[in-house]
Amino acid sequence: MIYNKILRVFKEKFAAVPLVVKSPGRVNIIGEHTDYNEGFVLPAAIDKAIYVAVSKRNDQTIHLYSIDYLQDYMVQTNEVAPTKTWTTYILGVVKQLQLEGFETGGFNLVIDGDVPIGAGLSSSAAVECATVYALNELFGFRIDKMQMIRIAQQAEHRFSGVKCGIMDMFASMFGKKDHVIRLDCRSMAYEYKPLQLDGYKLVLLNTNIRHSLASSAYNERRQQCEQGVAWIRAYQPQVSSLRDATMDMLDQYVLPKDKLVYQRCSYVVAEKQRLLDGFAGLENGDIAFLGKKMFETHEGLSKLYEVSCKELDFMVDSVKHNPDVLGARMMGGGFGGCTINIVKEKGIDELIEKLNLQYKRHHYKELTAYVVGIENGTSLVKPYTAVAV
Numbered sequence: 001m002i003y004n005k006i007l008r009v010f011k012e013k014f015a016a017v018p019l020v021v022k023s024p025g026r027v028n029i030i031g032e033h034t035d036y037n038e039g040f041v042l043p044a045a046i047d048k049a050i051y052v053a054v055s056k057r058n059d060q061t062i063h064l065y066s067i068d069y070l071q072d073y074m075v076q077t078n079e080v081a082p083t084k085t086w087t088t089y090i091l092g093v094v095k096q097l098q099l100e101g102f103e104t105g106g107f108n109l110v111i112d113g114d115v116p117i118g119a120g121l122s123s124s125a126a127v128e129c130a131t132v133y134a135l136n137e138l139f140g141f142r143i144d145k146m147q148m149i150r151i152a153q154q155a156e157h158r159f160s161g162v163k164c165g166i167m168d169m170f171a172s173m174f175g176k177k178d179h180v181i182r183l184d185c186r187s188m189a190y191e192y193k194p195l196q197l198d199g200y201k202l203v204l205l206n207t208n209i210r211h212s213l214a215s216s217a218y219n220e221r222r223q224q225c226e227q228g229v230a231w232i233r234a235y236q237p238q239v240s241s242l243r244d245a246t247m248d249m250l251d252q253y254v255l256p257k258d259k260l261v262y263q264r265c266s267y268v269v270a271e272k273q274r275l276l277d278g279f280a281g282l283e284n285g286d287i288a289f290l291g292k293k294m295f296e297t298h299e300g301l302s303k304l305y306e307v308s309c310k311e312l313d314f315m316v317d318s319v320k321h322n323p324d325v326l327g328a329r330m331m332g333g334g335f336g337g338c339t340i341n342i343v344k345e346k347g348i349d350e351l352i353e354k355l356n357l358q359y360k361r362h363h364y365k366e367l368t369a370y371v372v373g374i375e376n377g378t379s380l381v382k383p384y385t386a387v388a389v
Contacts, residue, residue: 035165045175092159291327307334
């Protein structure tokens with residue numbers, strides 16, 4: 001168990017009993033790349049999480065240790081800066097706290113978890129949410145959850161260089177067991193909906209192609225969306241994001257200027273409606289309809305938004321006509337990572353076995369499969385007993 005391991009390692013390294021926080025990874029059923037366009041998303045926290053254990057120090061040193069990488073990192077609280085390693089997600093949170101007037105003092109932190117890195121399950125957001133939650137508890141800042149997710153998001157922007165939307169942090173922080181979250185990324189209004197799959201399960205198929213959201217492609221997509229909005233707003237000043245745009249507006253104001261920007265924007269406008277339709281299907285118990293919308297989303301992500309890759313397309317194409325699969329699509333920022341699939345429970349083992357053989361034959365790689373459950377969001381696992389070192 002990760003909790004027992006992180007507690008043991010922490011005690012061995014720092015001779016202290018730590019405060020322990022867990023923060024889950026997330027899936028997004030439908031509504032991809034809509035969060036930074038002020039649209040809707042439908043995420044859920046999953047039963048794979050990042051754990052951080054923390055305790056105060058008597059000096060101004062921040063001492064970090066990763067069980068996974070077997071690496072230590074030490075820095076003074078007044079010298080926090082971006083790195084190109086796992087530490088940047090933690091340090092980004094520290095710096096953002098400082099910028100908002102919350103001084104941490106020195107602390108020890110050990111990190112571990114079972115959220116696959118680079119798989120599109122938002123491991124970075126889980127790290128950031130776990131860190132801000134733990135430091136809030138440790139130093140008594142009394143920051144509410146909504147402010148914590150904003151701090152985590154700004155940490156990602158400033159230290160990782162990824163201009164991500166709010167969905168990943170929100171899902172990690174506000175997840176609810178056996179429920180999805182319908183989140184309005186403009187107003188931040190949200191509602192929970194029980195996820196009743198009736199004999200089906202969520203299966204994640206990892207291409208084991210590591211994606212890097214910090215690569216310019218993710219930020220480029222965001223810039224293209226903003227450019228489309230700017231062209232529309234010149235004639236329709238009430239349009240502040242693609243949330244407000246229609247296909248007619250894109251045809252009239254964007255297509256004549258740039259076909260590629262038009263493609264990007266048309267995917268987002270269509271996805272906005274797909275999510276609302278898919279959520280209605282979920283409310284009506286029509287999981288097959290929701291699955292159909294997932295396939296449509298993948299087509300748009302692959303052909304219009306162009307954030308897929310041949311391995312992700314292979315995964316989706318391979319299950320498209322399987323009667324045990326209601327829906328599938330690539331998930332996350334793109335260019336690698338996982339597909340999310342709604343699969344009939346009795347057909348899961350056979351699907352994974354067959355697809356793994358096909359994937360190895362065509363792409364010379366192993367796929368990794370995860371059958372995931374929906375869990376609660378970021379939470380305190382172990383109360384803190386102060387033993388400063």
